[in-house]
Amino acid sequence: MAVQKKPRRRPRYDRLLVTGILLLVCILLISGCVKKMKSKQDSGDSENTIQNITITNETADAKNYPKVSIETSKVHSGHLILVNKAFPCQIDDEAVKNGTSSEIQFVTIKSILDTKNGAKPYTASDWEVGLDRVAALAMDSWFETFSQTTGIHDLRMIGGYKPESIDPDFQTGRTLTIGIFPETGSSYAYRPEGEYAWLSEHASEYGFVLRYPEGKDDYFDDDITERRTATFRYVGIAPAAYMTSRNICLEEFLQEIRQYSISNMLVVKTGSDSFGMYYVPADLHSETTSFAIPSNQSSYEISGNNADGFIVTIYQ
Numbered sequence: 001m002a003v004q005k006k007p008r009r010r011p012r013y014d015r016l017l018v019t020g021i022l023l024l025v026c027i028l029l030i031s032g033c034v035k036k037m038k039s040k041q042d043s044g045d046s047e048n049t050i051q052n053i054t055i056t057n058e059t060a061d062a063k064n065y066p067k068v069s070i071e072t073s074k075v076h077s078g079h080l081i082l083v084n085k086a087f088p089c090q091i092d093d094e095a096v097k098n099g100t101s102s103e104i105q106f107v108t109i110k111s112i113l114d115t116k117n118g119a120k121p122y123t124a125s126d127w128e129v130g131l132d133r134v135a136a137l138a139m140d141s142w143f144e145t146f147s148q149t150t151g152i153h154d155l156r157m158i159g160g161y162k163p164e165s166i167d168p169d170f171q172t173g174r175t176l177t178i179g180i181f182p183e184t185g186s187s188y189a190y191r192p193e194g195e196y197a198w199l200s201e202h203a204s205e206y207g208f209v210l211r212y213p214e215g216k217d218d219y220f221d222d223d224i225t226e227r228r229t230a231t232f233r234y235v236g237i238a239p240a241a242y243m244t245s246r247n248i249c250l251e252e253f254l255q256e257i258r259q260y261s262i263s264n265m266l267v268v269k270t271g272s273d274s275f276g277m278y279y280v281p282a283d284l285h286s287e288t289t290s291f292a293i294p295s296n297q298s299s300y301e302i303s304g305n306n307a308d309g310f311i312v313t314i315y316q
Helices: 013-018 018-032 035-042 072-076 093-098 111-113 133-150 168-172 193-205 237-246 250-259
Strands: 053-060 065-069 104-109 130-134 155-159 175-180 207-212 231-234 263-272 271-280 290-294 300-304 309-315
Touching: 018 237, 035 111, 035 133, 035 300, 053 111, 065 072, 104 111, 104 133, 104 263, 111 130, 111 155, 133 155, 133 207, 133 231, 168 231, 193 207, 207 237, 207 300, 237 250, 237 263, 237 271, 237 309, 250 263, 250 290, 250 309, 271 290, 290 309
Parallel strands: none
Antiparallel strands: 053 263, 065 290, 104 130, 155 175, 175 231, 207 231, 263 271, 271 309, 300 309
């Protein structure tokens, strides 16, 4: 199915400016979510915590578990949607720009940086570049911790949400490109070298994975970004931990997760945090899809895969 390009309009930033205070609160909440993961960094331990991940599966009799429902159309939204030539992005870019989208809550990186006092830990390429709010705030924590850990302030986000991008992954609002802009010398796309390797080593702790890792070309379209070492995708902490530990790409993860259900969950443990993940086939013949969640689990997240199902992540 072809995606019709629409005339580019400037986002209505008046809506974003009005919510500036809420952004600051959200930043503090995201920082709290990764507080446990930062503890090793604050104590001077630079070990990549993903090395200590434990992957198991959990079986259960789910007959009496409570059920929830979701609009089947939501299969095309969420942090784990896969967009390519076979499954194009179906997010309404006009709704994103108008601030009425339920799929992407667009936030400019400049609006986040404007909430910070003093020297900025990183920069943005321009005042329009941005991401979905959750991805943007996770990126902010990731970049700021890197700056605090290394004393380096020359990171720049140079690519984000772009509905007309040749590489369709940037249409998700969860994909970004990192640039290095030193005060002296030439700028260049990020490479995991020297102190900058910290970003790649700790990306999964903030929910990010390298979008196009080497050795996985069979899974990608020919028009993927050329900045392979500098392009990251937000997928959420549990999927990122699993993908990084197994050295698999998003495409492989979406295949593997299909073998797990509410009765046979994939369980990922990292440090003191534990997550359960499983796949739910979408009821493509109904406006809604119903599925079970574990008893006494009030905290969970649902993402479509942009094709035929949902991935449920349980925060245990």
